[in-house]
Amino acid sequence: MARKSLVGVVADELLDRIIAGDFPPGSSVPGELELSARHEVSRMTVREAMKTLEAQRILSVERGRGTFVNPLNRWASLEAVLRAASEGQNEAAASVQLIELRRMLETGACELAAARISDADIQTLFGHVAAMRAAHEVNDIAAFVEADLAFHDLILRASENVFVAVLFAPLHRVLEKRRAETSAVPTIQEHAIGHHQNIAEALESRDPSRSREAMDLHMQQTLDDLKTLVLEAP
Template identity: 50%
Template sequence: MSRRKSLVNTVADDLFDRIVAGEFGPGDPLPSEAEIGEQFDVSRVTVREALRTLTTRGIVRVVSGIGSRVAPVEAWRSVPDALRYRAAHGDDATVSEQLISTRRLIECEAAALAAPLISDSALEDCEACITAMEDASKAADVDAFVASDLRFHSVILEASGNLFLAVLLAPLTEVLADRRTETSRVPEIQRHAIHEHRAIVAALRSRDSAASRAAMEHHLQQTLDDLRHYVLH
């Protein structure tokens, strides 16, 4: 990475951190380019590139004759950015529940589409993921548990034959990993997830779309119930 690129990222990341911390809220003006340049001891060219980076992500808007302002969070283009801001401002419970709601819209339909299409090898991959989850649970390896959990759902998305479902869920991958790591520290949640995944595989093996959709729906409802009971209280 060039020194210029590194400086641009440093300035952009720091400004975003300050936005998340509440120093600048949606609608608030950012310091002028000269002030930012002085704070970081960088050129105006570097400052402009950093602001352009934030503008591309939808976090900042440049208002003619006024300068740069923080955009409404609803206009931000990066899901992880928006979730980080919401979580930092007391919306963590709402964010977690809305994430599950979004997964329902995508993954239940993916399971229904996958049922008549999924190959034996893909079903074997799902079974292998469950076995890996069981091994990780016994070893108290949360990272390995989460990786296998995410892989399980990825196999089903791929088996659905619908490219757009996977594309829609892709921006949430990083967030999903973080949230799964948080919830998967609870042994009861791990046991529930393993049980629910086995039910999903059984439904997929039956090639029954309705049963597969229902199994995924039940799993995500169980996920929501566990989140409320063990994590959000």
């Protein structure tokens, strides 16, 4: 594990304090000098930390006046918004909203892919499904998850829409660990295999709306799985 630089630590701590409500949106954060004293680093280090938060539109720096916290809906970092939205008892709600978002992007990408995916890629999709079946047989969770991710990634790429991939990347990072958990349940694995098979067949038929529907059912199942897991968790 890479040790974090001081800049990263300061940026994290500052973001934590913002999320904790120490500096509500619209208010100003302490001056660079005060922060450098607070965190026991030089002013330049504080400035670099600020720059990273400014690039994510979390802070607005105004020369001569100070540095201000932007309202949450202007933040450009999905991870930061997730941290803020997961505060308190909102973690479950945030998880559901993330799946909702994923559903929009994946069903949309699947609909586009139906008209654009190559024959070779379709065969690869069936290959991934076969790999999922094989992994399920021998109870190899890691291999199962890998084939699962490859399946979805391929559809994303087959949509030939760069921006979808860009917006999906942070979502992918956030949902990664949760997917490993859900995929550990054998019953859920079987459901997933069936859904993936349906999606691949729908894409093979080149029918956009059927493809979208197939992916939508899969997403609905994922959402249901998450809800039962969240509800059952102590």
